[in-house]
Amino acid sequence: MTGSATTPGGAVVAVFSDSPVGRRFLLLHSAEFPVGEAGDWAWGFPSGCREPGEDIDSTAARELDEETGISGDLTPVRTHDVAWAIYYLQVPWGTPVQLAPGEHNAYEWVDRDGALSRLKPATLVDSFRLVLHAIG
Structure with a gap:
């Protein structure tokens, strides 16, 4: 059942890099909002819905490539018993x-702290906190 608590209906991928001034996370700005506008779902990580017959690992890789070229x-951080795999x-x-x-119309x-202040709603923050815990 797509989207059930046991089978993720989509995936989110937190991309990060160690810059010369510290760790940085890639956030994408949704084209549904004017550039610079904040609010629920304005900023987020590459993500998207699973296609019929697609396994969740493939969904994550496809969405990342489609949305960023990366x-x-x-x-995997969490891929079972969640609505969205991380x-x-x-x-x-x-x-x-x-x-x-x-x-998307922008990225940064x-x-x-910058990610925590831009990610909304709380479900995005919760996913990010799981990633932070996983990467140490």
């Missing part, structure tokens, strides 16, 4: 980002 070996990927500093036209690499 690929790599994703590390993954992370560490990339080298300077990795190029190619936004999907029409889905922000520190932990």
Whole structure:
């Protein structure tokens, strides 16, 4: 059952990099909002819904590639008994980002506190906290 508590209906991927001034997380700004606007779902991580017959690992990898042009070996954080699976990927500093036209209109690499202040609603913050715990 897609979207049930046992089978994730989609996946989110937190991408991070160790910059010269510390760890930075990639946030995408939804094209549904004017550039710079804040609020629920304005800023988030690459994410998307599972397609019929697609396993959740493939969903995460596909969405990351479609939304950012980034690929790599994703590390699962939580993939069972959740509505949305959570993954992370560490990339080298300077990795190029190619936004999907029409889905996102901006991106930023922000520190932990910057991410915590922009991510809304609480469900995004909760996912991010799980990633922070997983990466140490």
